[in-house]
Amino acid sequence: MDGVPTGMVVFVCVVMAPVTLLMWALAVSEWRELRSPPKPRDPAVHYDLRLHSWKEAPAALHRWQEGGPVGTGGSAEEDVRVAEILAVLDGKDADEGAGVHTRLRLRLPDGEETTLHTDVRSARNVRAGTFLPVKPVREGVTHVLGDTWATAADLSGHAVGRVLLRHRRALGLIDDEAAEAVDGGRPEDADLVEVRPTGEVRAGHVEVVITARCGDHGPVTVRGLLRPEEIATARHTGRVPVVRSRGGRWELWPAWF
Structure with a gap:
């Protein structure tokens, strides 16, 4: 090629050849993945x-979340509300590896919707439609991500059970006789x-x-x-x-x- 040094041509060929081979290998890999049948669940x-x-x-929230925050004690049950998880906006299942910081969209009992960030290791329990006991972020405390609610991680498993039973009774999902049988039953x-x-x-x-x-x-x-x-x-x-x-x-x- 007139005006182009031979050394430059050789250099370009040496550089581009591996790149071309890599792109071809990726294309083949993607094609094979598309052609292979999906892995059955x-x-x-x-x-x-x-x-x-x-x-x-009923379990304390850090156990139920399989890796969520562990409480230090001191939460009062009357300060706890039970929210419904509307969507898991970020996160992945435990099969994918270690826990992740997850963002949940919640609906509170009064109908207000809010977003809460918490650590979750397994998506098996933390999923849309389930109930999550939460408490207001303490007055004077500013959450780094702007959350106004946090998981009620301070509650023991027994306290979590009492809170969830009251919520289920309020929704009409369980009557008094059933609640008494469940409370402390096996x-x-x-x-x-x-x-x-x-x-x-x-x-x-x-x-x-x-x-x-x-x-x-x-x-x-x-x-x-x-x-x-x-x-x-x-x-x-x-x-x-x-x-x-x-x-x-x-x-x-x-x-x-």
Whole structure:
């Protein structure tokens, strides 16, 4: 080429050849990824994990979040409100690795919406539609990200249970007899025979009538309110956690959060 030094031509060829090969390799890799079938998600594992979480007693928030902030004590239950998670705006599941700082959009009981930042290791529990006990940021304290609410990390597991039971009763998701049975009770694993929705929906929960076999008690009938995912969990696993009230009535064990 007239006017272009031979050394320059050689230099450009030496530099561009590896770049071209790299771009070609990336294109081939992306093409193969698009052509390969998607990795299937094992529903059995997913629903087994959901059932395990459902049967647990209420836990302190740092345990439920699997890596959230640990409280130092001192929160009063009357200062705590139960918000509903509307969306997980940032974050990733535990399968992706270590915990991340997550941004949640919440709706408070009075209808106000707010954003809260908190550390989360697993997205299995922290998901849209679940309940999250929160407290106002202390007066005179300014959150670096502008949050006006924080998780109620100071509460013990028992205190979290009391707060969530009061919230569920206020929403009409559980009555007094069921709340008494659940408070301090222990769930029993029952074999699901049938689950029949009645058509009533309340606060994102569907009323169902469940027939189940519980130990030596034979078939029992339980009426209560569950989220759609809890209904799916019962159907896929063939199990449902129940508890018996003092009056002998069988109640559905709540998926606390």
